[in-house]
Amino acid sequence: MKPGMSLIKHYLQFKDLRAEEYAYLFERTREIKKRFKNYEKYTPLTDRTLAMIFEKASTRTRVSFEAGMYQMGGSVVHLTTGDSQLGRSEPIEDSARVISRMVDIVMIRTYEQTKIERFAAYSRVPVINGLTNEYHPCQILADLFTYVEHRGTNVNCLKGKVVAWVGDGNNMANTWLQAAEVLGFTVHVSTPSGYEIDPAIAGVKNPACYKTFKDPMEACHGADLVTTDVWTSMGWEAENEERLKAFADWRVDAEMMAAAKPDALFMHCLPAHRGEEVTADVIDGPQSVVWDEAENRMHVQKALMEYLLLGRIG
CATH class of the missing domain: 3.40.50.1370 (Aspartate/ornithine carbamoyltransferase)
Known part of the structure; x- marks a missing residue:
């Protein structure tokens, strides 16, 4: 966290959250999934935007995050290596400063864990690890x-x-x-x-x-x-x-x-x-x-994004 930035909760490794937070997330996942199965509209993330940055390709990660964000009422910006290569066209820190001023939450799927940590250090919004060489929380x-x-x-x-x-x-x-x-x-x-x-x-x-x-x-x-x-x-x-x-x-x-x-x-x-x-x-x-x-990737990620953006509900 750089000076002047407010406290932001990121999800870069599994140990970033405590046991009681996982207990809460599982409760929220159960409720969110139940609403999904009952075709109940639930859109707490209306007007929120998720940026997805993919340096490693994925089927399940993209579909689960993108569908989940839309179901929660938000919108998605999808970036691949052709659109944004972290640390190549500009320093990761600069990309973080720019992208995080335009969206509300960022998911990154990349190679080295250090890349996502550097991005998070300069981000004004929560960052989620969609997969790195070291972790897949x-x-x-x-x-x-x-x-x-x-x-x-x-x-x-x-x-x-x-x-x-x-x-x-x-x-x-x-x-x-x-x-x-x-x-x-x-x-x-x-x-x-x-x-x-x-x-x-x-x-x-x-x-x-x-x-x-x-x-x-x-x-x-x-x-x-x-x-x-x-x-x-x-x-x-x-x-x-x-x-x-x-x-x-x-x-x-x-x-x-x-x-x-x-x-x-x-x-x-x-x-x-x-x-x-x-x-x-x-x-x-x-x-x-x-x-x-595989399906539950979408539901737990919906609960995770809700928690990182809105805190505890109720």
């Missing part, structure tokens, strides 16, 4: 709400639960660790050698919030939720063949799901590659909630 927000929706009534149902992360120690894994620390559950992490999580990047202070396993079957044992991601994330395509070999034993299949609790859920942030990180019978099976998870 909106996705984990949707995943956790989906778990609560299926297995409880509020955020407290997450306490003491076990989430098995099988695959790459990437931005999703980092964010799961932050969520575990904030909300009181444990992540069992299993990655191939050379693709481990970096606790320093994850930014967790409590080592008890996660355990690492060399064997993905052991990580899944007794888990309440099993989740994974593509083996080759955007930006790492040159390593694809190497990763296919390294990750061969980290495919979530029926045997892994059988090692988890009988009522364990399966999640995937999508897009998914059936036959690589997950088998078709798992992602299309009865324990999978990936489609609810």
